Amino acid sequence: MPPPTIYGIRTIAEQSLKAWFDLNAGMLPGVQIHAGQTDDIRSVPIVILHAETALAHPDLGAFSQGNFELTVKLYVYSSADDSTLAQHRERVENVQAIMQDVSGLQSAWVAGELYSAWVVSDDEGVADRRYGNVLSYTLVAVYPPAP
């Protein structure tokens, strides 16, 4: 008997976001796209796609049946030595544009189904000669059905 398939919703979300951003890499020229808590070598400019939190969806009470509400943080960093603030903000706008195409993201979803995604916040800061934005999104998704 084959072992059961085990899913992780945060992994699915990050892999799906990575696939969708890779498809839209033309909108972010020269920008590295990383998923999650990667140990890859990082350099700016960079976008990090991190599924920070996955909550069992509250609408389903005690038995969420594989339905989750995720908080996804998209970190956009640029170096102030290499980029102007205007260039950095253009990257942030392009990240938002990629995320705004929910049907595209749904089509890139790698396992199960993405119901919807919407922006929650966009916070900007400057530190150590880096521009940085954190875009927060809510995603609602479900695991694949049982085989």
Place this chain on the structure above:
Amino acid sequence: MSLPQTFGASHVFALYDTASFVTLQSDGISKKPALDVEVMDETGRVITDRLDDERIETSLSGVLKTAAVIPEVGARLTYNAVSYIIKGVSNDGTNNGFRKVTLTLVKYQEIA
């Protein structure tokens, strides 16, 4: 001095049954007589009360499953071994949550 008491009292938890077209979230079961006749004495005090024709009014609310068929008003639905007539169906959605369906059900005493 008495020792700490760590005993528990068990209670009824969660729902009585399921419904196939939704993931059931709540139920509400109310029983009352449709016939409640009071007889008063000369001073207006109730001295006789006749209760008859029991009605069970139940509401079920759940999250609609994909591709599920919502039952029609007038159809039958069995919940917790009681066969009800569906008297009302509401189907509510929001733009950031799942669709919720609520059924209003009635069981009449003399209708099996």
